[in-house]
Amino acid sequence: MKEELKVVGHNAVRLDILEKVTGAAEYTDDLAFGPNLLHMAVLSSPHAHAKILSIDTSEAEKLPGVHAVLTGKDFPEKFGLYLKDKSIFAVDRVRQVGEQVAGVVASTYEIARNACKRIKVEYEVLPEIHDPYDSIKEDAILIHPDLGNYEIEPWLDAQPGTNIAHLRKIRKGDVEKGFEEADVIVEGEYHIPHVAHTCIETHISVSKFSMDGRLTMWNSTQSPHTQRNIMAHSLGIPHKNVRVIAPPIGGGFGGKAGISMEVMAAAGAKACPGHPVKLRWTREEEFYNSSQRTGLRNKVKMGFKKNGKLVAIKHQMFWDVGASAEYGSNVVNATGFSATGPYYIPNVYIDSYACYTNNPICSAYRGFGYSEFSFGIESTMDRAAKKMGFDPVELRKINAIKEGEGVAYDVPMNPNGLIECIDKVAKEIEWGKEEKSDDPNKIIAKGFASVWKAPAMPANESSSAFIKFSEDGSINVLVSGMDLGQGFLTAMAKIAAEVLGLTLDKVRVELPDTDRNPYEWQTVASHVTWSCGNAVKRAAIDAKNKILDIVQRAHFIDKSQLYLEDNGVKCTTQESFFIPYSDFVITGIQTEHNTWIGGPILGSGMFMPEYTNAMVNPETGLGGHPMVHYTVGAGAVKIEIDKETGRIKVLKMAEAFDLGKAINPDLAKDQIVGGFVQGMGTALWEECIFDEKGKMLNDGFTDYKIPTILDVPRDMNPILVEVPQPDGPYGARGHSEHTMIPVMPAVANAVANGLGVRITDVPVTAEKIVMRMGKPEFMEEKK
Amino acid sequence: MNHTVKFNLNGSPVEVQVKSNEKLLDVLRDKLGVTSPKFGCGVGECGACTVLIDGLSVRSCITFAVEVEGKNVVSLEGLQADGPTKIQKAFIKNNAFQCGFCAPGFVMSATELIEKNPSPTEEEIRHALAGNLCRCTGYKNIVDAMNEVSQENKEEGR
Incomplete structure (x- = not known):
């Protein structure tokens, strides 16, 4: 007899909604610390890559109200989550615009900021790298010459003497033979820029060293225990004497995973025992100096049999992880294991390179790299469908991975409802039904994508x-x-x-x-x-x-x-x-x-999952069990494109995910809606734009547009599919990040379906559509 | 330069010493302990710091504190003398927020709208809330909640 669930699987008002809607929720910045509170400000590098020749803090120290001035010489040790390549304050060298060079703790934030302006730093500017293709050139300047000396997780494969912080390879089957057997081969090259999390609450930490040697931190964070572990190690104090309190958080999306600016607040607190020290990022600092989403240049080659079956994939990914790979290296690793998309492919060749650049540091961002690589995969699936005369939805169903089939690293796929997701989305978006706008200047088009994602975790999380x-x-x-x-x-x-x-x-x-x-x-x-x-x-x-x-x-x-x-x-x-x-x-x-x-x-x-094993053969990526399971899903959009202006309006969306069991169906659907809209921003407008010197040109909401209430479609259709996860509570597995992943390719596929223009570099802006429409190199055959 | 500013805050008179360049948001939060208006951008772009000044929604992060001399300033704290308002109840019922950081700003903008226009159309709702950014929700439940408020007011003949 099936046990009837009384609470799980039923809708409910979320536990924390009352405190949030009444203003009762006290976020970190809302906590009262009394008159003893000190404030911290940080001096940032104006250069993307430079040697620090000297730092003179004497004028800053003289300013009344200043309690401490900190520079890299006070904190020589490196820190990081997976690869310790980061400094609390820059030591000898800066590697991105906005990197912190010094910090000032003062009685007010205004004094701390003014003191920062009095710090004199002499730089010697070095050649800089802003593109992963330049990063991997043989004669490229080394951004981390000491890479070989950094402490690193054993499952990462750094390449000292290069700018490659990690290389994940997959060699399953025989890819060359696979392409020989293929009837149709489709190749393409794609580019994904950096984007920003833009939590409405910027990063904040209040840290205090009490006189008994304990460190207490109130942090806006996704990772309190991980932060405690890193702080205890880097300060050499027992874990029991580090306390991390996580008040309600004003958005995370991966940006507040691991540790970043909190170490500076702790450093400030260490210099001023007895005082709580507050460091709160400005919006500009949030753009530069928390983290961004990894940029990607990737080359996708997929081979199909006449019957539509995939036989081979070669996928080379050159990730722009920015000036540090302490966390981004795991994005590179996780996607290296998964960059086939949710399809069974017998012959797989993947190279996933973590390329240092002099761009802002990239780390976790909702989707953890899967949004970026899935754009190329899902664009390729649509191009292949057109080339072979298949319906794009049908081609995805033909190749959808089934339980027991080997994933890229050749471990059997978990139970999943991918085909059910694809069917439900196709039905909801009325796939195949041609729709026309009343306005002759406007075209209505639909685009589809199917995706997967596994949690990227150390084997013993x-x-x-x-x-x-x-x-x-x-x-x-x-x-x-x-x-x-x-x-x-x-x-x-x-x-x-x-x-x-x-x-x-x-x-x-x-x-x-x-x-x-x-x-x-x-x-x-x-x-x-x-x-x-x-x-x-x-x-x-x-x-x-x-x-x-x-x-x-x-x-x-x-x-x-x-x-x-x-x-x-x-x-x-x-x-x-x-x-x-x-x-x-x-x-x-x-x-x-x-x-x-x-x-x-x-x-x-x-x-703790007791079947995972991250220690794969570095040459093949095989022999381990690096991921616990994949969550699969599909998404589609119906868009209206203005042929004259190129402007896109999203009219309708449908997304289905197999989350095993919805513990709370309402909230699970809300994740799909929210993730879709965040994905829509990255599909249509969002991009961190830099000048040639690595300075960000749109480090505020006026120029970095995120979707507003006027931009979102009225017709949003979240769909839940439930094929239980055997080791999940009541069969549940996660789906919150996944909801972003289909959007970029679905939009680009819709544009190609409607106008014939194939956009291979997101965002799919109006400018790109207008400038490229009709130019042969950008056109593909219409559906 | 220092000034003494007197104004009404959530129905009670307050008097506070401020500098000429001090922003209302910082004075509310740091000097008066009113923390529902949030710092999100500091330049009036995100709406998290929204308060009502004489009934009009204003970005407190780009309002100088000296500007509110003699005025009525209302933050989220001041709306709830009788418990959650109709707007708040609709937001609660619809799980309208996720991280919740933008919620106070949305409630303030929504309050201004409903005061002026008790049963707005969805178009009017969207325009009135267009200055409040939310990164989590995709706005769907916010719009649903406001449509409910509008409908309820219509039925009540407001």
């Missing part, structure tokens, strides 16, 4: 959870996953409530505090519903077992006859038996002898 009951039978769930807005708190509450027979109003889930909440690796990779959800489920089962034990001992009813429902314990054989939790979860149960059985109920749970 893990999550843990505590559950504690209170007198009234309510619970607090302690976890260290972060609610970035995706609804994590609500999902965890529902999982706990489901196991414990609680109504949702009895559950609170606490935001991370590394002193109190148990370990979580990071809230990234769209993996916390799955990973932390498993930990919460196990913690709830642990608490449940304790409850059943106590009731069995007190009432002499065998546990097998007891079950949890309606905020208490019931019995299958005695209908009138009911003990509400509020009767015993703290006090225990009183016996007829007036003794007590039980005590405060606590549950704990942990989860």
Whole structure:
């Protein structure tokens, strides 16, 4: 018999909506630290690549109100998540415009800023690199000459003496033979620029070294435990003496994963013990000096049989990771394992290069590289379909990877509903139905894409959870996953409530505090519903077992006859038996002898995937099991294009994702809508534009356009598909990041379908459409 | 140069010392402890700092504090004397926000709209909220919530 779920799978108002809509939510900048608070400002490099010859801070130090001036010489050690190539403040050399050269802690932010202006830095400008193709040239200047000496994760493959921070290769089957067998080969080259996360809350940290040597940090972060680990290591203090508190976060999207500017606040705090020190990025600093999305130049070659079956792929990806690869190297790694798209291909050749450039540092961004490479793959699928006379949707279905078929690194694919996703999206967008605009200057066109993504994690990432009951039978769930807005708190509450027979109003889930909440690796990779959800489920089962034990001992009813429902314990054989939790979860149960059985109920749970293995053969990418599972999906757009201006209006979207089990269907659909709109921005307008010296020309919302409420289509159709993930809580797997991935190729494919112009470099701007329309080198055959 | 500014904040008179170049947002947050208006850009582009001055929505990050002398300033804190407003209730019911950082600004802009035009069309709603950026939601639930408010007001004859 299928167990009926009472909470999981049902809609609910999100747990944190009241505090957010009433203004009660206290984000980091809203916390009061009293008159002892100091403020920090940072001096940034005006050069993209230069030697630092000297720094004179004497004039800054003289300014009244200045407490400390910090430079790289105070902090020689390197830090980073996967590859320690980053400095707290630049040491000897700057590698991007905006890199922090010095910091000032002062009684007010104004004084700190003024003091920064008094710091004199002498630079010797070096040749600079802004394109990954230039980065890999043999005579290219080395951006990190010490690459060979950096501490690095064993599964990364840095190439000292070059600008390549990591190279991930896949060699499955025989790609040359595959192309020989192919009837049709389609090749193309694509370019994806840097884009920015643009969380509305900029990065912020308040850090304090108390006189007893403890460091406390209040950070807007996705990664409190990872930050604690990095701080403890780099400062050489015990983990127990570093406390990272994560107040509500004003957007993350990967930009607040790992650690970045928080180290500067900690450095400032170390210089001023006893004072909380606040560092809050300006919007310009947020663009330059948090992180951006990786840029990509990639070459895609795919070979098909006449029947549409893919036989080979050669995919070379040259990632522009910017001035540091401390986190971006893992984007390069993860995509290296996955850059086939969601298709079964017997012969796979992938090279994924992490290329240092003198552009802003790139790291995690919703989609973790999959948006970037999928643009080339999905454009190729459409071009191939046209060349072979297949419907593009049909061609995707022919090649859709099935459970058990080998992925690029030749491990069997997990259960998935890709074909169901494709069919549902095609139906919703009315694929194949020609539509005409009433305006003769406008064309209506549709575009399609199917995608996948796996969580990119170290093989031994893990999550843990505590559950504690209170007198009234309510619970607090302690976890260290972060609610970035995706609804994590609500999902965890529902999982706990489901196991414990609680109504949702009895559950609170606490935001991370590394002193109190148990370990979580990071809230990234769209993996916390799955990973932390498993930990919460196990913690709830642990608490449940304790409850059943106590009731069995007190009432002499065998546990097998007891079950949890309606905020208490019931019995299958005695209908009138009911003990509400509020009767015993703290006090225990009183016996007829007036003794007590039980005590405060606590549950704990942990989860780590025990089948993953990142140690593949570096020459083939085979021999390991680097990813836990893939989430698949499809997306389509209907757009209206003005032939005269090139302007695109998105009229309708449909996206379907197989998330295994929707813990909260409403919020899961909201992720699809939000991710689609973020993807739409990157498809149509978003691009960090630099001059030839690496200075960003659009470092504000006036020039860097993100979608407004006027830009989004009225007709948005999120669709959920549920093919259970065997090791997911109630079958769940993540899908929040994935929702962005189909949009860029779906838009470009729609433009090609409507106008015949094939745009191979996003964003698909009106200018590009108008300038390229009718020019043979940009035209492809119309559908 | 220092000034003493007197104004009404959320219904109560306040008096505060400010510098000539000090922004209303910083004075509200740092000197008066009113933290619902958020810093998002500092140059009036994102709308997270929106407050009402004499009933008009204003970007407090580009308003000098000295400009509000004698005026009525209302932030999100001042709207809820009787609990969440109809607009807030609709936002709650529709899960209108995700990270929530932009929410106070949206509530303020929406409040100004509904005060002036109790049952706006969807087009009017979108135009009134076009200055408030949200990176999470795709705005769908915000529009849905506001359509509900509009419909409710219409039914109530407002």
